[in-house]
Amino acid sequence: MSSRRLVRSGKTSFTIAMPIDWVRQYDLDAGDEVQIHEVPDGSLSIHPPLKADVSVPAREKRVILIDELSEIEVRNEVLIAYVQGSGLISLEGGEVSSRASRLTSIIQEFIGLAVIEQGPEFILVKDFFVLDQDTIPFSVVRKMSYINRSVFDSLKESFSQSLSKGTLYEVEQLVRQNTRLRSVVQKSGVSLLASPSQMRAHNQDSIFLMKLPQYANGFARIGEQLHEIAETLFVLDYDASEAVFVKKLFSRVHSAHQEVLEAIINSKDVVLKNFLSRADTLDRSLSDAAGKLSDALYGRLIALLWALHVNLRELAFVAVF
Numbered sequence: 001m002s003s004r005r006l007v008r009s010g011k012t013s014f015t016i017a018m019p020i021d022w023v024r025q026y027d028l029d030a031g032d033e034v035q036i037h038e039v040p041d042g043s044l045s046i047h048p049p050l051k052a053d054v055s056v057p058a059r060e061k062r063v064i065l066i067d068e069l070s071e072i073e074v075r076n077e078v079l080i081a082y083v084q085g086s087g088l089i090s091l092e093g094g095e096v097s098s099r100a101s102r103l104t105s106i107i108q109e110f111i112g113l114a115v116i117e118q119g120p121e122f123i124l125v126k127d128f129f130v131l132d133q134d135t136i137p138f139s140v141v142r143k144m145s146y147i148n149r150s151v152f153d154s155l156k157e158s159f160s161q162s163l164s165k166g167t168l169y170e171v172e173q174l175v176r177q178n179t180r181l182r183s184v185v186q187k188s189g190v191s192l193l194a195s196p197s198q199m200r201a202h203n204q205d206s207i208f209l210m211k212l213p214q215y216a217n218g219f220a221r222i223g224e225q226l227h228e229i230a231e232t233l234f235v236l237d238y239d240a241s242e243a244v245f246v247k248k249l250f251s252r253v254h255s256a257h258q259e260v261l262e263a264i265i266n267s268k269d270v271v272l273k274n275f276l277s278r279a280d281t282l283d284r285s286l287s288d289a290a291g292k293l294s295d296a297l298y299g300r301l302i303a304l305l306w307a308l309h310v311n312l313r314e315l316a317f318v319a320v321f
Contacts, residue, residue: 018046035116035128047128060087066103067093075106082110082127083187089113089125096121111184129187136202137189137212144178144185144219145261151175151226155233156254159247163233171230178223185216211318215264218315222257225308232301242298249289252282253305260312264319272316279313 004016018028028034028048035047062081066074074091081089091103097120104123107113112129133139151171158167189209192199199206237243256275263271286306293299 045128045130047126060085061090062086062088063090063092065093066091066099067095071102071106074103075109078106078110078113078125079183079186082113082129082183083190085127085187085191087127089127091123091125092121094121096123109180109183111180129184131188131191131198131202133202135184135188136192136204137185137209137216138204140181140184140188141212141215141219142265144181144216144223145265147174147178147181148219148223148226149258149261151223151230152254152257155226155230156251158233159238159243159250162238163230163236165234168230168234171227175223175227178220182216182220185213189213214318215315218311218318219261222308222311225304225311229301229304229308232297232304236297236301237295240295240298242293242295246289246293246298246301249285249302250305252285253309256282256309256312260316264315267319269320272320276313276316276320279309279316282309 006014006016009015018034036044062077062084064074064077064081069077078089078091096103100118100123104115107115107123107125112127113125114128115123116126117124129135151174154167154171155163189212192202192204192209193206198204199209256279259271260275262268263275283306286302286309290299290302290306293302
């Protein structure tokens, strides 16, 4: 990665000088157009133009015939192509025109994919994903962990002040981001395992690398549960008699969650083993509470916390063993 200074060009524009090696690699010259894409974290990604006379080997292009496929099936096909590193993905069929909006939404779920050409019966997608220090599996999993911990902190505060619509929307967006990041972990993990030199360059251990998709899946599931918890908190009656009792259990699960995710990211096996030794006690407390609560919403909240705690146990077990 190199740094470039912005140079003012006119009253409202700025320019940067492109690395000469990159310009030569793609045979570019003054006046040629490059493609600029804004990625989810707010940074810009610059790519050479896709030239019409450049053929793409069959193994790098995946054609997906979308007619009669459900939205879930299309998403799964795109995910497979994405993880396997297809340079181009072409969605084709007579239903493309009528389903264009939803198909484009599916593409937007995957970091690095962008529509570069579209017609009545096809949508051509290019993969601009780059494997670097920010997209290797561990970096992405660490980001997922941070997102979940931040979300849980926000939800914990709602017992002092009711959950706002703004906070609920922020939680939804963060959880959606974690779902997208899960796909990045799968994709970058496959890329690294297929290239020992890349693994060495990014200092990735193969044993640890194989655990990261499990962490990503677990963090994504927990994120979805946190979203459900947020939706429940949004309509909860905070003046109910059971509020104080449930708040204490909520705090215990929150503490366990923060402790486990931080320990997984920092490989603190002793902390994880201590958590596993205490987990039965919290499980029993949640189970007992589920049987005592008369308010349906508080019962749902406890059930969600219990399911989240089960996921924490599974993740801790994977990390330690």
